[in-house]
Amino acid sequence: MKVLLASPRGFCAGVNMAIDSLELALKAFGPPLYVYHEIVHNKYVVTHFREKGVVFVDHLHEVPEGATLLFSAHGVSPEVRQAARDRKLMAIDATCPLVTKVHLEAIKYAKQGYTIFLIGHEGHDEVVGTMGEAPEAIVLVETPEDVATLEVADESKVAYLTQTTLSVDDATRIIRKLRERFPQIASPPKDDICYATQNRQEAVSLLCDEADLVLVLGSQNSSNSQRLAELARERGISAHLIDGASDIQPEWLEGVQTVLVTAGASAPEVVVEECLDLLRDHHGATVEVRTTREEHVAFPLPKELRAVVLE
Numbered sequence: 088m089k090v091l092l093a094s095p096r097g098f099c100a101g102v103n104m105a106i107d108s109l110e111l112a113l114k115a116f117g118p119p120l121y122v123y124h125e126i127v128h129n130k131y132v133v134t135h136f137r138e139k140g141v142v143f144v145d146h147l148h149e150v151p152e153g154a155t156l157l158f159s160a161h162g163v164s165p166e167v168r169q170a171a172r173d174r175k176l177m178a179i180d181a182t183c184p185l186v187t188k189v190h191l192e193a194i195k196y197a198k199q200g201y202t203i204f205l206i207g208h209e210g211h212d213e214v215v216g217t218m219g220e221a222p223e224a225i226v227l228v229e230t231p232e233d234v235a236t237l238e239v240a241d242e243s244k245v246a247y248l249t250q251t252t253l254s255v256d257d258a259t260r261i262i263r264k265l266r267e268r269f270p271q272i273a274s275p276p277k278d279d280i281c282y283a284t285q286n287r288q289e290a291v292s293l294l295c296d297e298a299d300l301v302l303v304l305g306s307q308n309s310s311n312s313q314r315l316a317e318l319a320r321e322r323g324i325s326a327h328l329i330d331g332a333s334d335i336q337p338e339w340l341e342g343v344q345t346v347l348v349t350a351g352a353s354a355p356e357v358v359v360e361e362c363l364d365l366l367r368d369h370h371g372a373t374v375e376v377r378t379t380r381e382e383h384v385a386f387p388l389p390k391e392l393r394a395v396v397l398e
C-alpha cells in the first residue's frame with residue numbers, strides 16, 4: 088500500500104494561535120480557565136485541554152464572575168463580548184484574524200445600508216458570531232436554491248460575505264446565482280474563504296484522483312474537514328472523516344493500493360502520525376509526502392497575552 092500524505096494539511100495559523108493562547112493562558116492564570124465554545128472543533132484538542140482544567144461553556148452564565156475566559160478561534164458576537172464585560176470576566180480574544188476580517192466587512196456594509204447575504208452553515212459558531220455584528224442587515228444563504236427566494240428592499244444595495252471554511256466550489260455556485268440575480272452585488276476585494284481552507288481543498292482536488300481511498304483527520308463538527316471529505320466523494324473517491332486511527336475500519340482498506348491522507352485545519356499532527364503508524368505497521372504502507380503549496384502564515388497572540396509573554 089502507498090500513502091500519499093497531503094501537504095499542506097492540519098493546523099492553520101488561526102488554530103496555532105488559538106491553541107498557543109490557551110496553553111499560555113493556562114500557564115499564566117492556572118485552571119480553571121473558561122473557553123467560550125470549543126477552542127477549535129477537534130475532539131483530541133478539546134479532551135487534551137479538558138484534562139488540564141479547561142472548562143468549555145456554551146453560555147456565559149456558566150462562568151463565575153471575575154473568571155478568565157477565552158474566546159475561541161471562531162469569534163463571537165458583540166452581545167457575547169458585552170455579556171463578558173457585564174460579568175467582569177477577564178476576556179482573552181483568540182478569534183482568528185481572518186474571521187475578524189469578515190466581521191469588519193459585515194460592520195462596514197451594514198453601516199452603509201447594505202443587505203448582506205452571508206454564505207454559510209446555519210448554527211456554525213463562526214456564522215453565529217458574524218451574524219451578531221449586524222443581525223438586522225444579514226441574511227444567511229446556505230444553498231444556490233436559497234437565492235431565488237431572497238427578498239430585499241433595495242436590490243441595488245446588496246453585498247455578500249462568506250464563512251471562512253466553506254467548500255470553494257459550493258461557494259462559487261452560490262455566488263454565481265447571486266450575481267445572476269443581483270448584477271450590482273458588492274463583495275470584499277479579497278476572498279473570505281481563508282487561505283488554509285483553500286490550500287487544503289486544493290491539495291485534495293489535485294491528489295485524490297491518484298488514490299482509491301481518502302482519509303481526512305478531523306472531527307465531525309469541523310466544517311473545513313467535512314468539506315475535504317465531501318470534495319473527494321464528489322470526485323467519486325471513497326472518503327472518510329476520522330478523529331484518529333482507531334476509527335479506521337479494516338474493510339475500508341480491502342483491495343486499496345493508494346490512500347490519500349490529509350487533515351482539516353483543526354486536526355493535530357499527532358493523530359495523523361498515529362494513522363500513518365497503523366497503515367505502516369498493519370498494511371505495510373510506504374509514505375510519500377506530496378506538497379501542493381507552501382504555507383508561511385503566522386498570527387500574533389491576542390493583545391491580552393502579549394503582556395504576559397513579556398513579563
Ligand code: SF4
Nearest residue numbers: 099101183251281352
Ligand atoms: S481555518 Fe482559516 S479562518 Fe479558521 S482559524 Fe484557520 S486560518 Fe483562521
